[in-house]
Amino acid sequence: MDKKNRSTFPHDFLWGGSISAHQTEGGWEEDGKGPGIMDFVTTGSYQVPRQITKEIDTTKSYPSHNAIDFYHRYKEDIALFAEMGFTALRISIDWSRIYPTGEEREPNQKGIKFYKDVIDTIKSYGIEPIVTLYHFEMPIHLVKKYGAWENRKVIELYLRFCETMFKALKGKVYYWVTSNEMNHLDPQTEMSDIFTYMLTGHKYSELKDKKQSLATMGYNLALSGVMAAALGRKIDSRNKIGCVFGLTPMYPYDCNPTNVMDNFKEMERDFYQIDAMCNGKFPEYKLHEYTLAGINIDMLEEDKLAFKEGILDFIGINYYSSSVTKSNANADDDKAMFGGIQNPFLEKSKWGWSIDPIGLRYLLNYVYRRYGLPLMVTENGLGAVDQLEENNKINDDYRINYFEQHLKTLKKAILEDGIKCLGYLTWAPIDLVSASTGEMNKRYGFIHVNRDDDGSGDFSRIKKESFYWYKEVIETNGIDI
Numbered sequence: 001m002d003k004k005n006r007s008t009f010p011h012d013f014l015w016g017g018s019i020s021a022h023q024t025e026g027g028w029e030e031d032g033k034g035p036g037i038m039d040f041v042t043t044g045s046y047q048v049p050r051q052i053t054k055e056i057d058t059t060k061s062y063p064s065h066n067a068i069d070f071y072h073r074y075k076e077d078i079a080l081f082a083e084m085g086f087t088a089l090r091i092s093i094d095w096s097r098i099y100p101t102g103e104e105r106e107p108n109q110k111g112i113k114f115y116k117d118v119i120d121t122i123k124s125y126g127i128e129p130i131v132t133l134y135h136f137e138m139p140i141h142l143v144k145k146y147g148a149w150e151n152r153k154v155i156e157l158y159l160r161f162c163e164t165m166f167k168a169l170k171g172k173v174y175y176w177v178t179s180n181e182m183n184h185l186d187p188q189t190e191m192s193d194i195f196t197y198m199l200t201g202h203k204y205s206e207l208k209d210k211k212q213s214l215a216t217m218g219y220n221l222a223l224s225g226v227m228a229a230a231l232g233r234k235i236d237s238r239n240k241i242g243c244v245f246g247l248t249p250m251y252p253y254d255c256n257p258t259n260v261m262d263n264f265k266e267m268e269r270d271f272y273q274i275d276a277m278c279n280g281k282f283p284e285y286k287l288h289e290y291t292l293a294g295i296n297i298d299m300l301e302e303d304k305l306a307f308k309e310g311i312l313d314f315i316g317i318n319y320y321s322s323s324v325t326k327s328n329a330n331a332d333d334d335k336a337m338f339g340g341i342q343n344p345f346l347e348k349s350k351w352g353w354s355i356d357p358i359g360l361r362y363l364l365n366y367v368y369r370r371y372g373l374p375l376m377v378t379e380n381g382l383g384a385v386d387q388l389e390e391n392n393k394i395n396d397d398y399r400i401n402y403f404e405q406h407l408k409t410l411k412k413a414i415l416e417d418g419i420k421c422l423g424y425l426t427w428a429p430i431d432l433v434s435a436s437t438g439e440m441n442k443r444y445g446f447i448h449v450n451r452d453d454d455g456s457g458d459f460s461r462i463k464k465e466s467f468y469w470y471k472e473v474i475e476t477n478g479i480d481i
C-alpha cells in the first residue's frame with residue numbers, strides 16, 4: 001500500500017481480548033462460591049462429547065474446577081495483557097460466586113471483593129473493563145429448583161444479581177453485557193446437549209417439550225436482558241449496556257430459490273432476540289411463528305414496556321465462522337458445526353470451523369445497517385494445537401495469519417463501509433478451557449498456559465509469537481493491517 005495512504009483504525013478504537021469466568025478462574029469452591037452449571041461438565045474432545053453429570057463424579061475431570069487458575073493469577077495475566085497494550089478487556093462475573101445458590105438475600109462479599117480487585121487491577125493499567133453478566137455461569141440450584149430460564153422467577157433473581165454488580169462496580173465499569181450468545185436458543189434449531197446446557201442448564205435431549213421450552217427460555221433471556229439494560233442505566237446513566245450474540249453468516253448453497261429462501265430463514269433464526277432488544281418490541285413475526293407451531297409465550301403487559309425501555313446501547317458480535325444452507329442436505333454432505341454444511345471455498349480449523357474473514361465484513365454490514373447501533377467485535381479467534389518448541393518458543397504464525405486476515409476485513413468495514421465499531425476483542429488472549437469440548441488442547445491465546453487435558457502442568461505462562469505481533473498491531477493502531 002502507498003505509504004501516505006496508510007490508515008489506522010479510529011483513534012479511540014478499543015483493542016483487547018475476551019475471557020469468561022468458568023473458562024479461566026478455577027477456584028470453584030473458594031471463598032464461598034456455589035456450584036455453577038459448568039462445574040458439572042467434564043473434559044471432552046472434538047471426537048468425545050463433554051459429559052454433563054448430576055453430581056460431581058470424582059473419577060472424572062471437570063476443567064472449570066481449576067481452569068487456568070486465573071482466580072489466583074489474575075494480576076500476572078492482566079499485567080501481560082497490559083504489556084500487549086490492551087485498551088479493553090472483557091471478563092464475566094460468575095453469578096454463583098456472588099449468589100452461591102442464586103436465592104440469598106445478601107451477596108457473598110468475598111465474591112464481590114474478588115471482582116472489585118480484578119477490575120481495579122484492569123483499570124490500574126488504563127484498560128477499559130467490559131463486563132458480561134451471564135456467560136454460562138448460573139448457580140446449579142436455580143436449575144434444580146426453578147428449571148432455570150424456563151421460570152420467570154429466575155429473571156427476578158438474575159436482576160437481583162445484576163443490581164448488586166451494577167452498584168458494586170459503579171464508577172469503575174461503564175460497558176456491560178447482559179448475556180453471551182443466547183441467540184442459539186430457537187425452537188427451529190436442533191441443538192447439541194452441551195450447547196443447550198451451557199445456555200440454559202438443561203440438556204437438549206432431556207427437554208420434554210423442546211420447542212416450547214426453547215421459545216420460553218429464548219424469550220425470558222431476551223426479556224431479562226432489556227430489563228437489566230434499563231436497570232443498569234437507572235443506576236448509572238453513564239453505563240453503556242449491550243448484549244453479545246454469536247452470529248454465523250449463512251450463504252445459500254446455490255442460486256436455487258429454494259436454497260436462497262431456506263438460507264434466509266436459517267440466518268434469521270439468530271436475529272429475533274436482537275430485533276426484540278434493539279427495536280423496542282418483541283417481533284410480531286416470531287409470535288406469529290409461535291402461534292402456528294402451537295407455542296405459547298406468557299407475555300405480560302409490563303414486558304412491552306420493558307422492551308421499549310431496555311433498547312441496547314451497543315451490539316456485541318462473536319464471530320468465528322460462516323456456514324452454508326443446502327435444502328435437503330444428504331448424508332454425503334460435510335456437516336458444519338452450527339448447522340448447515342461446509343463451504344468448499346474455505347479452509348477449516350482442526351475443529352471443523354470454517355475460516356472466513358470476508359464473513360466478518362459481511363456480518364458487520366448486515367447488523368449495522370439493520371439496527372444502526374454501534375457494534376463491538378466481542379470474540380474472534382482460532383482454536384489450534386500449538387507446539388512448544390525448544391527454548392519455550394511457540395511459533396503460531398497460523399494464528400497471526402488468521403487475525404491479520406480478519407482485521408483486514410474489519411478495517412475495510414470501518415473505513416470503507418462506514419461501520420461504527422467500538423473495538424476488537426480476541427477470543428481469547430490467553431489459553432483457556434474450550435467451552436464446547438472442555439479441552440485445553442484447543443488453544444486460542446497469545447499466551448500459552450502450561451496445563452494439559454490430563455490435568456498435568458504447573459499453569460505457568462509463556463508468550464507466543466502472536467503476543468509480539470498483537471502488541472505491534474495495537475501500538476501502531478493497525479497501520480500495517
Ligand code: BGP
Nearest residue numbers: 020180246383433434435436437
Ligand atoms: C463462544 C463462547 C466462548 C468460547 C468460544 C470458543 O461461543 O462465547 O465462551 O468458548 O465460543 O468456543 P470453544 O471454546 O468451544 O472453542
